[in-house]
Amino acid sequence: MMPSRFFLYLTLVVLFQGMYSLKGQESYEEKLNGVDHSISMVFIEGGSFIMGSPKTQQGHFGDEGPQHEVTVSPFWMSTVEITWDLYSLFVSREWDQYQVVKSVDSEVSVDVDAVSGATTPYVEMSFGMGTDNYPAICMTQLAAVKFCEWLSAMTGHFYRLPTEAEWEYAARAGSSSAYSFGDDINVLGEYAWFEGNSNEKYQKVGTKKPNAWGLYDMHGNVAEWTLDQYVPSAYSKRKKGIENPQEVGDKVYPKVVRGGSWMDAPSRLRSAARRPSSKNWKKRDPQIPKSKWWHTDAPFVGFRIVRPKQIPSEEDQKKYWNYK
Amino acid sequence: MTKKKNINRNEGESRRSFVQKTALATSAILTMPLGVESMANVQGDKKLKLALVGCGGRGSGATVQALTADENVELVAMADAFGDRIERSLKGIQEHFDGEKKIKVKEKNRFVGFDAYKKAIDLADVVILTTPPGFRPYHFEYAINNDKHVFMEKPVATDPVGIRKVLEMAKIAKSKKLNVVVGLQRHYQSKYIDLKQRVDAGAIGKIRSGQVYWNDAGVWVKKRKPGQSELEYQMRNWYYFNWLCGDHILEQHIHNIDVANWFVGEYPESAQGMGGRQVRNGLDHGEIFDHHFVEFTYPSGAVISSQCRHIPGTMSRVDEVFQGTKGSLEIGKGEITDLEGATQYKYPKKWGEDANPYQVEHDKLFASIRSGGVIADAENGAKSTLSAILGRMATYTGKKITFEEALNSQLHLMPETLTWDSTPPTLPDENGLYPIPTPGKTKFI
Numbered sequence: 089m090m091p092s093r094f095f096l097y098l099t100l101v102v103l104f105q106g107m108y109s110l111k112g113q114e115s116y117e118e119k120l121n122g123v124d125h126s127i128s129m130v131f132i133e134g135g136s137f138i139m140g141s142p143k144t145q146q147g148h149f150g151d152e153g154p155q156h157e158v159t160v161s162p163f164w165m166s167t168v169e170i171t172w173d174l175y176s177l178f179v180s181r182e183w184d185q186y187q188v189v190k191s192v193d194s195e196v197s198v199d200v201d202a203v204s205g206a207t208t209p210y211v212e213m214s215f216g217m218g219t220d221n222y223p224a225i226c227m228t229q230l231a232a233v234k235f236c237e238w239l240s241a242m243t244g245h246f247y248r249l250p251t252e253a254e255w256e257y258a259a260r261a262g263s264s265s266a267y268s269f270g271d272d273i274n275v276l277g278e279y280a281w282f283e284g285n286s287n288e289k290y291q292k293v294g295t296k297k298p299n300a301w302g303l304y305d306m307h308g309n310v311a312e313w314t315l316d317q318y319v320p321s322a323y324s325k326r327k328k329g330i331e332n333p334q335e336v337g338d339k340v341y342p343k344v345v346r347g348g349s350w351m352d353a354p355s356r357l358r359s360a361a362r363r364p365s366s367k368n369w370k371k372r373d374p375q376i377p378k379s380k381w382w383h384t385d386a387p388f389v390g391f392r393i394v395r396p397k398q399i400p401s402e403e404d405q406k407k408y409w410n411y412k
Numbered sequence: 413m414t415k416k417k418n419i420n421r422n423e424g425e426s427r428r429s430f431v432q433k434t435a436l437a438t439s440a441i442l443t444m445p446l447g448v449e450s451m452a453n454v455q456g457d458k459k460l461k462l463a464l465v466g467c468g469g470r471g472s473g474a475t476v477q478a479l480t481a482d483e484n485v486e487l488v489a490m491a492d493a494f495g496d497r498i499e500r501s502l503k504g505i506q507e508h509f510d511g512e513k514k515i516k517v518k519e520k521n522r523f524v525g526f527d528a529y530k531k532a533i534d535l536a537d538v539v540i541l542t543t544p545p546g547f548r549p550y551h552f553e554y555a556i557n558n559d560k561h562v563f564m565e566k567p568v569a570t571d572p573v574g575i576r577k578v579l580e581m582a583k584i585a586k587s588k589k590l591n592v593v594v595g596l597q598r599h600y601q602s603k604y605i606d607l608k609q610r611v612d613a614g615a616i617g618k619i620r621s622g623q624v625y626w627n628d629a630g631v632w633v634k635k636r637k638p639g640q641s642e643l644e645y646q647m648r649n650w651y652y653f654n655w656l657c658g659d660h661i662l663e664q665h666i667h668n669i670d671v672a673n674w675f676v677g678e679y680p681e682s683a684q685g686m687g688g689r690q691v692r693n694g695l696d697h698g699e700i701f702d703h704h705f706v707e708f709t710y711p712s713g714a715v716i717s718s719q720c721r722h723i724p725g726t727m728s729r730v731d732e733v734f735q736g737t738k739g740s741l742e743i744g745k746g747e748i749t750d751l752e753g754a755t756q757y758k759y760p761k762k763w764g765e766d767a768n769p770y771q772v773e774h775d776k777l778f779a780s781i782r783s784g785g786v787i788a789d790a791e792n793g794a795k796s797t798l799s800a801i802l803g804r805m806a807t808y809t810g811k812k813i814t815f816e817e818a819l820n821s822q823l824h825l826m827p828e829t830l831t832w833d834s835t836p837p838t839l840p841d842e843n844g845l846y847p848i849p850t851p852g853k854t855k856f857i
Binding site for chain 2: 176179180182207208210211212213214215216219288351371372373374375376377378385387
C-alpha cells in the first residue's frame with residue numbers, strides 16, 4: 089500500500105504544483121491569535137486503502153461491506169478531538185475580533201461576520217463531565233460544519249469535517265485489522281476510552297496512545313462527525329479504486345458518525361464501524377422548533393477537523409460548509 | 413410555621429396512586445362507560461380545547477407535548493405580546509407534526525398584546541402558560557377563575573406579591589378539582605422519582621447537607637434594535653430584567669433549589685449568600701447578576717449550598733448532591749454511597765433511557781383530566797419559586813432573610829397593568845446601564 093500512496097502523492101504534487109501554493113507535508117500547530125489555544129494538525133499522505141470490514145470480523149455489520157479499495161487525497165487532520173475550550177469560542181463568538189487579516193496566503197475569502205453561529209444552549213451541554221481539554225459534545229453536524237467555516241474565517245486556512253473515507257483511512261493508519269493496533273480487544277484500553285474503562289464519562293483528549301499516524305482517540309472517547317449522509321448500501325455501489333468518495337445528501341438525518349464513544353461496547357469502536365445520526369438525539373430538547381445546533385441526547389458525539397492539501401474552489405468550499 | 417413549610421408528602425403519594433387510579437379508570441371506561449359519567453369533573457373522551465399563552469420555544473414545545481399526550485386535543489387559540497412570535501410558533505408546531513396532525517388556529521383566534529391571554533384562555537378547556545414568569549400569577553389567576561386546567565412553566569412569579577396570588581389560586585384550583593401541572597419536570601423524571609423514594613425509605617438517613625448547582629455559560633441575549641421602545645426591548649430581552657425574569661437564580665436554578673426542597677422534605681427557613689455581576693455586565697445584560705452563592709437553612713437543621721453561575725470558561729455543573737446521616741446521594745451519577753464512600757445503589761438506566769420528562773408531565777396532566785384526577789403542583793411551584801426569590805433577596809441585600817419575611821415581603825416588581833404606552837419598572841441611565849443591586853446597600857423590602 090505504501091508505494092501506491094507515495095506514487096499518488098507524487099502525481100498530485102506534479103499535477104497541482106503550478107495551480108496551488110503547496111504548504112509542504114509537515115505537520116503544524118494552528119496557533120490561534122489572542123488565545124492560549126492551538127490545534128495540532130498532522131499531515132496524512134494520500135493513498136489507497138481497503139474501506140469496510142469483512143463479514144468474518146467480530147461485530148461486523150452489513151453496512152460495512154462490501155470491502156472496496158478507496159483512494160484518498162492528502163490532508164491534515166487534528167490530532168485530537170475539538171475541545172470545549174475551542175468550541176466555546178465559536179459558541180460565544182467573543183473571539184471574532186482576532187480574525188486574521190486576509191492576505192495572498194489566505195485559502196478562504198469568507199469573513200467571520202458572515203458565518204452563522206450556534207445559539208447558546210439553555211441546558212448545560214457538558215453534563216458536568218468537564219470542559220478544560222475535554223472534547224466538545226452534543227453539537228449537531230450543522231454546528232460542527234459551521235465551526236469549520238468559522239475557524240477557516242478566523243485563520244485563513246480551509247477547514248472542514250472529514251469524509252467517511254478520510255476518517256477511516258486516518259483511523260486505520262495503514263492497518264487492515266478491526267482496530268488500528270490489531271484485533272485484540274484486550275489491548276483496546278491502551279488506545280481508547282470506551283464503556284469498559286471510561287467511568288461513565290468522556291475523558292481528556294489525547295491521554296491514550298495515538299495510532300501509527302499520531303492521531304489520538306480515533307477509537308472511542310467521543311464518536312466523530314463526518315460529512316457523509318448515512319447510506320447503508322453505499323459501499324455496494326462503489327467502483328473499485330474510487331477516489332475521494334463522499335455520500336452527499338441534503339437530509340439532516342441520518343449523517344455518519346465514526347469511532348464509537350465512551351458509552352460504547354468495543355465493537356462500535358472498530359475502524360470500519362458506522363453509526364447513523366438520528367432525530368432522537370434531540371428527544372429531550374424542550375423547545376419547538378428543536379435546536380438546529382444542539383443534540384440534547386448525544387453526549388457521545390464530537391468531531392475533529394481536516395484541512396485538505398488541495399484547496400477547493402470558493403464554490404466548493406461553500407458546499408463543505410453546508411451552503412446549498 | 414413548620415406545618416406551613418412541610419411539603420405535602422401526600423402530593424407525591426397521590427400522584428403515584430393517581431397513576432394506578434388512571435389505570436383503573438381506563439379499564440372501567442372499557443367495561444362500563446356509564447360509570448364514568450358519574451365521576452366528578454371527568455372529561456371522558458370529549459375533545460379538549462387547548463390555548464397557548466406565551467409562544468416562545470418552550471411554549472411551542474409544551475404545546476407539541478400536549479398534542480402528543482392525548483389524541484383528542486385541539487389547539488384553538490394562541491396569545492403573545494408579539495404577533496411574529498405567534499406565527500413562528502404555529503409554523504414550528506405544524507412542522508413538527510409534518511402533516512400527521514392538522515394544526516389550524518383560526519386567524520381571529522391568534523391574539524396579540526398584553527390582554528391577549530384572556531381572549532385565548534376564554535376559548536379553551538386546558539391552557540399552557542409559558543410567557544416570561546412575571547406575568548404568570550395573573551394569567552394563572554384568570555385561568556383558574558375561569559375553570560381551566562393548567563400547565564404552567566416555572567418559575568411561577570418574580571415577586572412575593574405574585575407568589576401570594578399563586579398560593580391563593582392554588583387553593584381555589586384544588587377546591588374546583590382543576591389539574592395544575594408546573595414545569596418542574598424533575599418531579600416527572602423516573603430517575604428523580606426512584607431516588608426520592610429511596611431517600612424517603614432511609615437510604616442515606618436524614619439529610620444534613622447538600623449542594624445544588626446550575627453553573628454554566630449563560631443563556632441567549634437579544635440585542636436592542638433600532639426603533640424599539642424601551643418596553644419592547646425589555647420584553648424581547650426579558651431574561652435580563654427582574655420584573656419579567658426574576659434573575660437566573662430563579663429562572664433556571666429554581667430546578668435545583670426545588671429538588672433540595674423536595675428531597676429534604678421542607679422549605680428553607682432562612683437564607684444568606686453573596687453574588688454579583690463580574691463578567692456579564694454589558695449594555696444588553698439588563699440588571700441581573702451572573703453569579704449567586706446561597707446557604708439555605710432548613711427547619712430540620714439541614715443546610716443546602718446553592719450555586720448558580722452564568723460565566724463562560726468556568727466549571728460547568730448542573731446537579732444536586734445530598735449528604736445524610738447514613739450516606740450520600742449524587743443525583744447526576746444516580747449513585748447512593750455509604751459513609752465510607754462505598755456504592756450502595758446505582759440508578760440502572762443509562763443515558764437517554766428514561767422517558768422524556770417534558771412529555772411525561774403532559775401525559776399525566778391529560779390522563780388526570782380524562783379520569784377526574786387532580787394534580788396540584790401549584791403550591792409547591794409557588795413555594796419553590798419563593799425559595800429562589802429568597803435566595804435572590806439574600807444575595808442582593810447581603811442580609812440573612814427568613815422564608816416568612818420573604819413570603820410577607822412587599823416587593824412588587826411586576827406592574828399591575830401594562831400597555832405598550834406603559835413605562836417599564838426599570839429604566840437605563842444616560843449610559844444605557846440599569847441600576848444594579850449592591851449588597852449592603854440594597855434594602856430588603
